[in-house]
Amino acid sequence: MLILYFLIFIFGLIMGSFLNCVIFRLENKKGFIKGKSFCPHCLHSLSWKDLIPLLSFFLLKRKCRYCQKEISWQYPLVELSTASMFVWIFYFWQNQELLLSNLIFLLIIFSFLILIFIYDLKHMIIPDTLIIIPLLITFIYFLGKNINLLNHFLAGLFSLLFFLLIVIISLGKGMGLGDVKLVFFLGFLLGYPNIIVALFLSFLIGAIIGIGLILNKKKQMKSEVPFGPFLVIGTLIAYFWGTYLFNLYVGLL
Secondary structure (H helix, E strand, O other): OHHHHHHHHHHHHHHHHHHHHHHHHHHOOOOOOOOOOEOOOOOOEOOHHHOOOOHHHHHOOOEOOOOOOEOOOHHHHHHHHHHHHHHHHHHHHHHHOOOHHHHHHHHHHHHHHHHHHHHHHHHOOOOOHHHHHHHHHHHHHHHHHOOOHHHHHHHHHHHHHHHHHHHHHOOOOOOOHHHHHHHHHHHHHHOOOHHHHHHHHHHHHHHHHHHHHHHOOOOOOOOOOOOHHHHHHHHHHHHHHHHHHHHHHHHHO
16 A cells, blocks of 8 residues: 555655656647756756656755756645645555545646646746636546536635625735636636635635735735635645534534
């Protein structure tokens, strides 16, 4: 059994390396299906020795083999986060005794959520591609599983309208249109009541981190902070524990 988890972890590292490639190529408006990997500083093509997930970063002592410029910590962190997420998803899938199609769907969707998390954190913008593709995948998957599409659509619509109201009231300063599009996808993915849990946790976590940054003088009250990462964190928690948390809250009323 442990060998399976090890293989999933290695697969997650490889996928994390691929996600880093996707992020870089989206940033530079390049296709990510074809083309060799290269150093973003000196543009030298990288060999297989430079592309071993996680390991190359430390063997090269965080420096490019060719120009000696520092390699961003983003690369090992994304690889390690993806691998850890894949292991958890595999554990969840096994315990729920779901079909293989469920596992594949979860791995794909949460890979997109990692992309959204990192891209929005770095650039405070979410490319439409990273929302439309997983939304279509989710729609097709739900159709094949005969899942209640109305519930999920209404959850997405509620989320969209709620965030759109925030944008209108704040004149675009409290929330961006990218977040409006994102929450429709997240609402459609989670359905009711999980989307309620995800939104509540997103605002709660965002508030806690925001206050922490202000107290540490890293941000000011008027500073802009990307909200997409908080939505992703809230979604991760709500997807796996949303029903339990919602019922726990209702039970306390």
